[in-house]
Amino acid sequence: MRNTRTSLVRRTAVMATAVTAALVLAGCGSDSGGDSQSGSGHSSASASASSGAAHNDQDMAFAQGMIPHHQQALEMARLAAGRASSPQVKDLAARIEKAQDPEIRTMNGWLKGWGMGMSSAMPGMGHSAGSAMPGMMDAKDMAGLKKMSGKDFDSMFLTMMIEHHKGAVAMARTEQAKGSYGPATSMAGDIIDGQTAEITEMNKLLGKG
Template structure:
């Protein structure tokens, strides 16, 4: 009798173990699992997410990036001239800060345009261009300098350069703020509208600083 009960108990335990194994196998065969049994996002869902991110922009966002890149590039060229032409330490410091702020923004906007499949516009007066290149390609944009303006700045030095640089950069900044305001009002892409807000705030503060350096209130 005792042997019979022992055999019966062992058979029951074996049956339980088999059932548990089958249940675990079924759970491991989840439709969202990969070949190793780990759950993850399917290629289709990842692709859909990427497409949604890429599509979350409008024509204004593209126009903002394509316009602000050459606008920033000209500001950087003007700022670089200050290194060996300006006489004021304050002007040199301001120019250095402009470079530090705007160069990364150019890289960021270029990345947006590439991800959207759009052309990355550049200024003919960018840092890589040779002397004498056309500075007027984008002179119709707010605050952009033309060939004559840039030629005068390149020839100036000392106190004359300081005054000319500050006067021109104030107008340049006003143009950037105008472009940024349009983006804030009409843009759809979150990072672009956020950048435009930062541009407006930072450059408005720099305009105040430059007016003080010019002796204006």
């Protein structure tokens, strides 16, 4: 009976120890879960923060340069509605505006998120101001385009926009090669694909394709 009682006491002690250990582990798990949740929240915040911070100088240069580059393309495209004679040119201009206007807003959003504010660059900037951006037209080019209408406008618009698009594609290729911010490199890929196709289309309209 003594042995049975001793065995029972030992078994109870072992069970108590096991329960205590389980409770401790549960507590740790709870703490860990809390930390994990908190850590997960922290991770999310960090991921979000790092997502906002996961950019380099090239990404900033891409947004700062492409915004005024797009703005000038929009300025040119908006002239087509009242000056172009070709329905194809008018349609192309409308598509350029539809594609690039949202991209400007997106890039301004990046700059704001990076603490840089919105780009204040305006279209039609002088050649020296835009010299770092290939394909930018100078003030003389823009003034000349604004004076034209009909077939002359169509021809000059297409010629200028081809060069403008080539410049944007070059800038986008640099972003893909040197940028680190995923959304920016992704947009660069869209610019390369979309504007390369439009260059082919414009060359055909000029009889060069």
